[in-house]
Amino acid sequence: MAFENLTHKLQEAFASLKGKGKISEDDVNLALRQVRFALLEADVNFAVAKGFITRIKDKALGEEVFGSLNPAQTVIKIVNDELTELLGGTESRIMISPKAPTIIMLVGLQGAGKTTTAGKLSVHLRKQGKNPMLVAADVYRPAAIKQLQVVGAQIDIPVFANETPGANPVEIAKAGIEEAKRLFKDIVIIDTAGRLAIDETLMDELANIKREVKPHEILLVVDAMIGQDAVGTAEAFNNYLGLDGVILTKMDGDARGGAALSIKAVTGTPIKFTGTSEKMDGLEVFHPDRMASRILDLGDFKTLIENVQSSIDEEEAKKMAEKMAKNSFTLDDFLAQMNQIRKLGPLQNLLGMLPGMGKLKDQLAGFDLDNKEVRQIEAIIKSMTMAERTDPNILNGSRRKRIAAGSGTTVQRVNQLIKQFEEARKFMKQMQSMSKGKKGMFPKLPFMG
Structure with missing residues (x-):
């Protein structure tokens, strides 16, 4: 699971501080050195890790850790607060337009899970009382339209598509929004085309769709398994399009967590959701404070209770x-x-x-x-x-x-x-x-x- 190795490494780093009535500056430096190694091993951006450690050390000295009754807990609290900030600080929500429909544009490279995520996001928003519709704007990848139609049928969400050879993705997106208005849908999720790598043609097409349909949210779907490449992808898409948020997929796999810990700091773009399973309800709202607590093995009762109450x-x-x-x-x-x-x-x-x-x-x-x-x-x-x-x-x-x-x-x-x-x-x-x-x-x- 994502962050699992990082959690173990951080526990090892703090183990030397626990049980001590007093700790020295050398004790803190040793623990923070281990924290830094743990972050780099988790594929966190080098500059991000360095700044993170510097801020913790400054706060530790400023909060008089060395004279506190429980210095280990004081250090862990500082780390928890800094982790929360690194992950985004506060929850970033989907912006719902006061005038329906709210238009959400999903972008990303091939293989990130855009089409499946479009279905998951539809299910999530339907649980919030919304009435979504999917638009198939990927006319290049073989069976992309069919895949979205299968996903839509599975979750009982309508899919707008134009299977005419040579159909223009921009016109498809515009027609999909008009169809959503006719059917009184209040959410439109546009599944756009991807590429194996970022290229100018892809970005131009996405920019044209953005200009014509004026989406309220542009969300990048990125595979957490690719580590620092995910940060680079987010930077590139953000520079071209101006992202409103990121959805990290495959967080239930062997992702080391570096992408989640680096994206906000490097790009300024918040993580809004994480993919936690292959099931259609496997999309979790990203709460920086809760994720920080999980990484430090401090628990996440809020999410647990919410899951229990709903299931x-x-x-x-x-x-x-x-x-x-x-x-x-x-x-x-x-x-x-x-x-x-x-x-x-x-x-x-x-x-x-x-x-x-x-x-x-x-x-x-x-x-x-x-x-x-x-x-x-x-x-x-x-x-x-x-x-x-x-x-x-x-x-x-x-x-x-x-x-x-x-x-x-x-x-x-x-x-x-x-x-x-x-x-x-x-x-x-x-x-x-x-x-x-x-x-x-x-x-x-x-x-x-």
């Missing part, structure tokens, strides 16, 4: 909490709980929103909740008797062989499931204990009891 059945969560309190959590409950939790997205993302959960993320790294995994677990559990589901301790060798045969799996897979169940139950008890011990710190989540 989890409250009555089902209450029932599960009661079962956890009575210590009567069964394999049937385990399956139901997984179906609830998987609505929140990847488990590693979920744990990343809880403070200090880095180690648990590593322990559960192989615990995937995709459709195939859940179907297999369901087959195994359904092959058990009621007594076995209630008390897995009675599962001896012969019972496990029978269950494996009944579910079309192996004894090893059955053993793995039982181990996962015990780990999950142990984890939930641990979270429940932490919740009781630190009232107000942990939100009431369905897996906590």
